Amino acid sequence: MAKVKTTWFCQNCGAQHARWQGQCTTCKEWNTLVEEVVQKEKKPSWDATSGDTLSRKRTPQPQLITQIDVTETPRLDTTNAEFNRVLGGGLVPGSVTLLGGEPGIGKSTLLLQVCLNLPYKTLYVSGEESAQQIKMRADRIKQDATNCYILTETKTQNIFRQITEMQPEVLIIDSIQTLQTEIIESTAGSVSQIRECTSELIKFAKETNTPVLLIGHITKDGNIAGPKILEHMVDTVLQFEGDRNHTYRILRALKNRFGSTHEIGIYEMLGHGLREVINPSEILISQRGTSLSGTAIAATMEGMRPLMIEVQALVSTAVYGTPQRSATGYNLKRLNMILAVLEKRAGFKLGQKDVFLNITGGITVDDPAIDLAVVAAILSSNFDIELSSQHCFSAEVGLGGEIRPVSRMEQRVNEAAKLGFEKVFIAPAKQKFKEVGTDVQAFSKIEDLIKYLFS
Secondary structure, eight states: OOOOOEEEEETTTTOSSOOOOOBBBTOOOOOEEEEEEEOOOOOOOOOOOGSSSSSSOOOOOOOOOSSOOOOOOOOOOSSHHHHHHHHOOOOOTEEEEEEEEOOTTSSHHHHHHHHOSSOOOEEOOOOOOOOHHHHHHHHHTTOOOSSSEEEEOOHHHHHHHHHHHHHSEEEEEOOOOOOTTTSEEEEESHHHHHHHHHHHHHHHHHHOOOEEEEEBOOTTSSSSSSSSHHHSSSSEEEEEEEESSSSEEEEEEEEEEEOOOOOEEEEEEEEEEEOOOSSSHHTTTTTTSSSSSSSEEEEETTEEEEEEEEOOOEEEEEESOOEEEEEEEEOOOHHHHHHHHHHHHHOOOTEEEEEEEEEGOOOOOGGGGGGHHHHHHHHHHHHHHHOOOTTEOOOEEOOSEEEEESSOOHHHHHHHHTTOEEEEEEESSSSSSSSSSEEEEEEEEEHHHHHHHOO
């Protein structure tokens, strides 16, 4: 009997080691090495049980680059506008997409909802739930599906046997960490199992031109569980995020070989599933009817989509002597920088006051154009003077107290005009905004803006 060969894999980065050691030399993490059995025999193909009925193997031949056909393959429409937007227009035939997110955020609900609406023959493979549980969720979503097939299986060999029989046009795996192949003698979810199962699915997708959607678990650090090479192997990596205390969810593309990574999709979690939010600005600033001090509206951009979000600030005297600085949905270091600019350039003594900042809706904003709205909200709370709910702000604030222009200004102004804002405060720009339906006010220094708003 041949001796069983084992090796040690890091569960954090996937690095391979000849023997056990306390620290992984690649990622420097401690106590992450796990022993796994390694098989060196020849690995059968994913379609070894089908007798090559789905694809006839042939040796690839080199092609002259000028003779390669670049005709764009039509994408598969998912009938979900937000999902299509993030993917870049739909599913690319033969692509492998990985969807990650926190437990309970709605990953399975999103893909099941997409699966029920697809006009193509779709196989939904679940290794976590029974067919009855999936049917109960489908009944809650209330979608009539005639092309959706459910399979509860974890062994890849059995999955490919069913694929050979029904030949689906779209394959969904929930989740990749639950799959297990007979080639590797280790538990499901280990580094070697995830890598091998993903390799088989990628080979199946490329050979049959079938799009594959994978659901992936994440670690406590927010990274997708398994080896980092998993994200390099797939074509698209999507992140489904949001706050459990809020109903809104954001779908982002962290990697996309077939489109932009700057687009986002916004959903609202309801009792009967996820609702697409076509115009998120009206939801994020739904409380415009009541004016309160410390509130300002910012015109931001998420990818190619303009968003109007509400910035809330609270400035109060420090009770315990040490001032607090807190920011939700905004970079705390940037908040400290803006407070230093207000104290140095504008003369406001905020060093002995608590400052709290919140971006409503449970979203996180990285756009520097929100700086001017943050300044307006902080000073509004400091003076206890209300800002008009018909005003919005969009500009970056520099260390010298100057107001700097941001990109895609025309789209921001047009979005503000469409939502009925009377004035938009921006930095001086070369382009002219004619007949946009709103008054565009340009300021070059924050001192001038403060005099205009609070004099």
